[in-house]
Amino acid sequence: MRKKRAKRVVGPAGGRRRKIDPRLQQALSRAAADATIDAVIMFRDQGKGAVGTKKSGPEKAVEQLARTEPIEYNFFPNLGAVAVRTNSRALKKLLDLPDVTTATVNELSRESP
Amino acid sequence: MAQSGSLSVSGYSLVLAFHRTDGVGGGAAVATSVKACFPNPAKLFMDLRTARATKAVSASYVKRAAAADAPITYPNLGITLGYADAGGLKRIKSHPGIAAAYPAPLLQHIRPVRVAAAKLTQKYTWGLKRLNVPKLWAQGLTGNGVLVGHLDTGMDGKHPALKGRIEDFAEWDFLGRKKPTASPHDSADHGTHTAATICGVAVKGQHVGVAPGAKLLSGLVIEGGNTTARILGGLEWLVANDVRIVSMSLGYPGYEPVFLELVKRLISRNMLPVFAIGNEGPNTSRSPGNYPGTLAIGAVDDSDHTAAFSGSQHFKRKGDPDKPDVVAPGVDVISAKPGGGYQSMDGTSMATPHMAGAAALLLEAKPQATAQQLMDAFEKSCDAITGEPALRHGAGLIQPERALALL
Numbered sequence: 367m368r369k370k371r372a373k374r375v376v377g378p379a380g381g382r383r384r385k386i387d388p389r390l391q392q393a394l395s396r397a398a399a400d401a402t403i404d405a406v407i408m409f410r411d412q413g414k415g416a417v418g419t420k421k422s423g424p425e426k427a428v429e430q431l432a433r434t435e436p437i438e439y440n441f442f443p444n445l446g447a448v449a450v451r452t453n454s455r456a457l458k459k460l461l462d463l464p465d466v467t468t469a470t471v472n473e474l475s476r477e478s479p
Numbered sequence: 480m481a482q483s484g485s486l487s488v489s490g491y492s493l494v495l496a497f498h499r500t501d502g503v504g505g506g507a508a509v510a511t512s513v514k515a516c517f518p519n520p521a522k523l524f525m526d527l528r529t530a531r532a533t534k535a536v537s538a539s540y541v542k543r544a545a546a547a548d549a550p551i552t553y554p555n556l557g558i559t560l561g562y563a564d565a566g567g568l569k570r571i572k573s574h575p576g577i578a579a580a581y582p583a584p585l586l587q588h589i590r591p592v593r594v595a596a597a598k599l600t601q602k603y604t605w606g607l608k609r610l611n612v613p614k615l616w617a618q619g620l621t622g623n624g625v626l627v628g629h630l631d632t633g634m635d636g637k638h639p640a641l642k643g644r645i646e647d648f649a650e651w652d653f654l655g656r657k658k659p660t661a662s663p664h665d666s667a668d669h670g671t672h673t674a675a676t677i678c679g680v681a682v683k684g685q686h687v688g689v690a691p692g693a694k695l696l697s698g699l700v701i702e703g704g705n706t707t708a709r710i711l712g713g714l715e716w717l718v719a720n721d722v723r724i725v726s727m728s729l730g731y732p733g734y735e736p737v738f739l740e741l742v743k744r745l746i747s748r749n750m751l752p753v754f755a756i757g758n759e760g761p762n763t764s765r766s767p768g769n770y771p772g773t774l775a776i777g778a779v780d781d782s783d784h785t786a787a788f789s790g791s792q793h794f795k796r797k798g799d800p801d802k803p804d805v806v807a808p809g810v811d812v813i814s815a816k817p818g819g820g821y822q823s824m825d826g827t828s829m830a831t832p833h834m835a836g837a838a839a840l841l842l843e844a845k846p847q848a849t850a851q852q853l854m855d856a857f858e859k860s861c862d863a864i865t866g867e868p869a870l871r872h873g874a875g876l877i878q879p880e881r882a883l884a885l886l
Contacts, residue, residue, distance in 0.1 A: 387737065389495070392497065392579075393558075396497055396578075404653065404705055404708070406707045406708055406711060408740050408741065411744055411747070413747075438654065439654065440654040440655050440656045440708070440712070442655065442711050442712070442714075442715040443715075444715050444718040444719050444748075445711060445714060445715050445718065445741060445744055446744065447711055447715075447741070449653075449654040449655045449705075449707070449708035449711060449712075450654070451653070451654060467740060468740050470707060470737045471707065472653070472654075472705045472706075472707045472708045473705055473706040473707045473708075
């Protein structure tokens with residue numbers, strides 16, 4: 367059976383529309399400001415060709431935010447995505463960065479054997 | 480509220496229970512009483528097994544579930560996570576400390592519907608013969624020089640059939656960072672089986688692998704939670720290494736768009752995404768196999784019938800509405816077992832590596848072929864399957880030799 371997962375559209379911030387996984391929205395709305403949330407954020411595709419020694423705009427933006435917020439992150443330059451472990455306050459700032467296209471939870475679940 | 484394909488299809492699902500945040504939902508006592516609303520996993524799976532009289536939930540799985548699948552509470556997030564059936568979900572929702580509860584998607588390897596001990600008794604497995612793979616070998620095509628991405632439960636690097644087949648092996652942490660040291664191993668037995676079907680070499684003259692000249696970049700991605708980042712780490716690694724084929728016998732039950740954007744990017748980077756469609760039968764499928772633009776693989780038996788468990792589904796969308804795209808051998812597939820020897824498994828997970836191996840053979844011959852050209856060639860050269868709706872098997876049973884002629 368096809369599952370329809372309606373995605374929320376956040377903002378018209380900057381005239382852009384970004385899709386946030388409802389599970390992440392729920393975690394954000396329910397978690398205390400300092401509660402840790404694991405998330406994955408995708409940015410507008412810069413293309414694999416854009417990858418090199420130079421950091422992309424999104425990567426620089428995440429790096430800059432991590433200087434002032436407790437953000438543990440790993441950027442995937444070839445995919446244009448970042449995995450983060452941070453609090454809900456900082457995550458909201460990350461989601462408001464330019465070029466964010468989608469975001470989802472970094473799966474809480476354990477894998478069954 | 481989102482509905483899990485797993486609850487409606489399998490009768491149970493992983494359930495996320497959100498505790499109330501006004502003080503009523505917190506504390507150890509509440510966590511304990513919420514957990515008590517979840518059915519005992521062993522009983523849950525045993526009841527289902529008895530009621531459905533199916534082999535889909537094996538006895539060994541039921542035993543392991545008792546130890547591993549008990550609900551757990553994440554106090555920082557105010558969430559309890561565990562398996563429940565419809566009755567359990569109702570109980571959880573009515574708990575005074577719970578604000579909301581619903582089935583959650585779970586990314587997992589697509590469990591085989593049957594696992595059995597097996598011995599190789601013939602030179603070639605039936606799948607190799609049915610796909611006429613030895614004919615391509617006779618032309619000198621073994622997948623030599625082709626790297627295949629294999630994201631699964633890992634693999635037993637010491638198995639004789641996988642000797643020399645590993646270009647690299649990796650694992651990732653919760654943020655998708657590659658661990659500095661990782662030695663090939665299998666956290667279950669699934670990955671060893673699928674890896675050897677892709678590129679296992681002959682042992683004592685007996686073959687299980689489609690492309691024994693190809694090499695694997697094999698990643699263990701579905702162990703330890705935080706699977707989204709681990710999968711991203713694996714795919715990033717494959718893209719960085721210019722891998723042209725990714726074989727993933729894993730997926731979320733139902734349509735789960737978490738990886739949709741990501742898969743689009745893989746395709747734009749000319750990577751052939753070979754994904755299993757799932758084992759829940761007609762009118763079901765798994766993501767990412769059910770995304771448009773992927774090569775979704777169903778399972779066929781040695782009589783050219785689509786297996787009853789093989790998923791298939793029509794989607795109301797303009798591009799690529801019907802899944803799977805093709806079928807490949809996925810019933811009674813004999814391949815490597817961790818620790819040595821072989822075992823037989825049924826599942827679309829077993830069909831998927833046949834497809835990935837076949838693509839490796841073609842890429843050796845035609846390295847300039849694009850991912851789209853490969854998909855088109857395979858789909859246009861299939862053996863027709865008769866006596867069942869086309870939706871069940873897509874274009875039909877792949878025939879690599881004929882596909883090569885179209886490139």
